[in-house]
Amino acid sequence: MGLLESCPLFLFTNTVLVVLLQLGSSIPHVAGSKHGGNETDQLALLTFKAEITGDPFGSMNSWNQSLHFCQWMGVTCGRRHQRVTVLNLNNRKLAGAISPHIGNMSFLRKLQLRNNSLSHEIPQEIGRLKRLQILLLRQNSFTGEIPANISGCLDLTGLDFSRNSLGGKIPQELGSLSKLKYLLIDRNNLTGSVPPTLGNLSSLIVFLAESNNISASIPDVLGGLTNLEGLGFGGNKLGGIIPLSIFNLSSLRAFNMVWNQIQGRLPSSLGNTLPNLQEFAIGRNLFTGYIPDSLSNASNLEIFCYLSELLLAGNKISGIIPSGMRKLVNLQTFELFANQFTGNIPTDLWNLQKLKIVNIAGSIPPSLRKCHRLEVLSFGANNLSGTIPQELATLSSLLYLNLSQNQLTGSVPLEVGNLNNLEALDVSENMLSGQIPSTLGNCVKLTLLYMEGNIFWGSLPSSLRYLRGFEEIDLSRNKFSGKIPDYLEDFVFLRKLNLSFNDFEGAVPERGIFKIASVVSLEGNDKLCGGIPELQLHRCNSEGLRRNRFTFPLKVTVATINLLKATDGFFSQDNLLGIGGFGSVYKGILDQGDRVVAVKVLNLQFRGASKSFIAECNALKSIRHRNLVKVLTACSSVDYNGNDFKALVYEFMVNGSLDKWLHPNENENEVSEDSRCLNLLERLNIAIDVACALDYLHHYGPEPIVHCDLKPSNILLDNELTGYVGDFGIARFLPKVAYESGNQSSSIGVKGSIGYAAPEYGMGSEVSTSGDVYSYGILLLEMFTGKRPTDHMFSDSLSLHNFAKMAFPEQVASIADSTLFHQQDNGLNHSSTSSQKIEECMISIFKAGIACSEELPRNRLAVNEVLMQLYAIKNTLLGSDRRAA
Structure with missing residues (x-):
């Protein structure tokens, strides 16, 4: 489930659908005589059937001359004239197109074709159905534009085109549908701005346009829709500010503007002017200012998150969290992470008995134990220090606990075994130590366990053998030792086991999941032996070269x-x-x-x-x-x-260097046998691999290390095209104290390689991590343009960076490697990944590459920032991320 679908406004949509399905349901079904009825409707239905190319459920088997058409499945006729008033073929998996003859069914009031596989354009002839009240085409594969002449259906009260592939602009003609109550056009490819004519829809109750490419700003005239209860524009490209008139819509219950570029402040009277607010989502925008104290007057608010709900995460909201939040007795979700709050979280906030989801910054208060219904608790990616409070173990309702990417110390408390409903535990990337508590074996519902990047030690407890439902375990980059337990062989649901970079020893099991090399990661455990050949471990009785940690120098x-x-x-x-x-x-x-x-x-x-x-x-x-x-x-x-x-x-890396894959024509003698190019997903994965390695070198190693020579020939690829950074011949260590104080430099300046070396190195500046980031930015641009930074076309003031920057964003597709837009080669499920989505992701990749290769070091991203952006791009291509809390 994606971010927008996780917001309750998405659930609000389901309520709207029920209403749409019920509207007009009082129209009765009446059977006529065998040979009676209107021939015009019968012919229109038969031509409709003729355009259907797939009917797996046999829904139209009854559509023949042996029955009157009023008795055909999905067809309802009126009493008096025996004319078709309802055509309802929802959820039938029909494929094909809608016949233009549909426009001849002049008595049709309700056309319901939701959740099928219908495609092609929506026929303009629908605009001739003057009696039409409900038009429900949700969740198909319709393309083209929304027919502007639908404005001729003046009796329309419900219009649902959501979850299709419609493009073009929102027709301004829709503003003439004065009876329209529900307008659902979300999850399409619509562009342009919101036409001001929609301000004429005085009967409108719900307007959802999420997950499109709508730009400009929200027109002020929408503030005149006094009956509006649900408004959603999340996941678009809206900018500007939200008109104050919107905040005066007292009927508003659901409000979703997440993932846009909207600016401004929340009005101080927000809670007074929107007293019926239940869902409020404005996360991932550019809001500033404070949370207004008046918000506590919105007593119906249930969810406060990154929406019943308030979604504020990922903005630049500052100040303190108002203490009046304790009045929101219906609050269920509370998310405020990635902002600039100061002060402490009000302790009385934890008296909210309905609270289920918490995702905020700040310290972990012991009073959290009062939230007996808490199901999701995420304090990830903050600056938390200290130990994990034992009070968390009293939250027996907890399903998901995320404490990752902080500075927590100490051990995991034994009381964790009391969380018997826990399904996911993430304490990765901290400074935790000690052993895995044996009581963790009591968490019998646990499926996801992430403890990587800490200082845990000791052997794996035998009690874990009872957690047979494990799907993912990551214990990498710790100090675990002892033998790998045989009981892991029997974890049949396990799709990831990462034990790499520890101190495990002895023979590796060879049954169960250990027969699947793609599931198991064991590198960096020098005392392991045996296992299947694909794991590339030495034989346990071998007298040859051991895979031990080397010492320098070996004078033998x-x-x-x-x-x-x-x-x-x-x-x-x-x-x-x-x-x-x-x-x-x-x-x-x-x-x-x-x-x-x-x-x-x-x-x-x-x-x-x-x-x-x-x-x-x-x-x-x-x-x-x-x-x-x-x-x-x-x-x-x-x-x-x-x-x-x-x-x-x-x-040995069987697939050689990245250089030969990016430039096969220049390396004809080195290209692998299949001579294929890297597709979009493969390149993105390699870019993530390299960024992960740099992030480790810069932030997580024993000392910060600058590679100083990052380029495609120093990136090696294994048999699965995983990227590895090599050649540390001119790498430089940064003193830990100097690095933490911001003086990221080495006493020795290094040039690196022409085209990849940061420009400040050429002027005598010392080595810094931002120099690696510059090289990485050039590498990223090279990977997705297919052009070297030393290409003959780059001379004088034109560089690869400037070449990309001049094309950004409108012309990115024209400078990108053309092979990346061939869907059959992109490594994606192209049935669900449109070329437009691919182009959007390419724009985001180029944006990251340009930001990393800025001339001034202070303007460049840090490598951990670009890594988060690349993960987000990958999640957009493939779907939601399991850990996107």
Whole structure:
């Protein structure tokens, strides 16, 4: 379920649908004689049937000459004239088009074709149905524009075109439908602005236009719709401010403006002028100012969140949270995260007995235990410190607990076992320590467990064997040890098990989920062995090269001999993979042919080669991440002639570098056998992989590290096209104290590679994490334009950054790699992913690339910010994210 569908205004829509279905239901069904009736209606129905190409339920089997048409399924006729008044074929999975002859059924009052697979354009002839009252075409695949001549159906009271693929502008002619009560056009591809003529719809009760591409601002005339109860424009491109006249619509119950670019402040009288408000959603906009104290007068408000509901998250609202919120006794959802609030959360807020969902900033108050109905509690991505309060364990109604991305310390309290209804627990990315409490085994409904990025240690408790409903477990980047429990083999619902970068040891199980390499992540556990071959672990009885954490330097001549054997003698040219700035990389085979490796041999005659070797060893021995190329061992010795010999042994990446995939015509000898290009989703996943690696280097490693040479040739791809950042030969450590104080620099300036190096490096500036961000921005633009920053077209003042910036946003499609718009190649479910959605996501990707590669370092995004944007783009392409709280 997406963000908009999670808002109660979406539920409000269902109420509207019930009303629409009931309107006109008093029209009776009357059967006529076998040969009587009106031939015009019969012919129109038969031509309607002729356009239907799919009828899996056989709904039209009765539509034949053996029955009078008034007895056909879905057809209702009037008593007096035996003319068709209702055509109701909802939920029949019909495919095909609506015949233009529908316009001949002049007595039709109700046309209901909801939830089918009808396509093509809505016929203009519907505008001839002067008696039509209800037109329900929701959830089909109609394209084209909304017919403007529907304005001729002056008796219309309900119009529902939502969940189709309609484009164009909202016809201004709709403003003549003075009897219209419900106008539902959400979840289409509508563009343009809201026509001011809609201010004439004086009978309108609900107007929903969510999830379109409507722009400009909300016209002031909508404030004259005094009967309006529901208004929704969430998920559009609206700007400007909300007219004050809207806030004076005292009948308003549901209000949704999330995910727009609306500015301004909430009026101080909000709670007084909207006394009937139940759902209020304005999250993900640009609102500023304060929450008005008068909001506490909206006593019907049930939900206060990022809408019964108030959705304010993701704005720039500041000040304190009004203490009068305690009056909102019906409040069920309370979300205020990602704002700029100060002060403490009013303690009496926790006396609201109906509260079910909480997603806010600030400290975790012990008084939270009073919320006995609380089901969702999310304090993620704040600056929380201290320990997890034991009082949380008293919330037995809790289903989802998210404390991720904070600075919490201490252990997970034993009392967590009291949360016997808990389905998801996320304490990832904190500084928590200790062991997993054995009492967690009491949470028998637990399906999602995220504890990555902490300092947990010890073995996995045996009590977890009882939690057979697990779907995802992520314990990566901790200090867990001991053997991997065999009971994990029997977790049949598990689709993700990430135990990487810990200290597990011994043989890896080989049954159950451990037979599926795509489910299990074990990298970074140097003492593990065995398992299926796809996991690429050494054999438990092998005497060959072990996958142990290397120490620098290894001054053993036998290592040189082993490497010579592995690479077919003195590093044969047949095994040469590539030549870099300080040496050459060869393909090698170790462990009696069981392991393929890449061996980087330093050419010590090159100036800086020894220094590069030391820098790379120092970097790689202290960092661990799933998207960093893994070094297996290092060799510093002498060769047969007594000369210094230095080499690094890496995991072999079967798909080589990103460079050869982005520019196959320039690397014809290196392209993989299928010679295919990377599709949209593959490129986006690789971009996320690289951003994850940079985020770790900049923020989560033992010390902040600047890579200094990020470019496609230093991004390697495994057999599943997962991206790994490699080549740390000029990486630089930043002192922790200097980094935290904002002085992000190294004492040594580095140029990096032409086209990718930050412009300030060329002027003598010192190394900083923002320099990596610049390189990443150029990399992102290269990945989605297919053009190198050193392309001959870029000269004088024209750079890849400026090239993209000049095309943004209207001309992005014209500069993007054309292969990314071929739906059969984009890696997406193109039945549900429109080319327009793909283009919108491309615009967002280019926006991120441009923001990262700004000339001035202070104007660039931080890598964790761009990572969140890329995840959001991916979620837009694929659907909602399970953790989008």
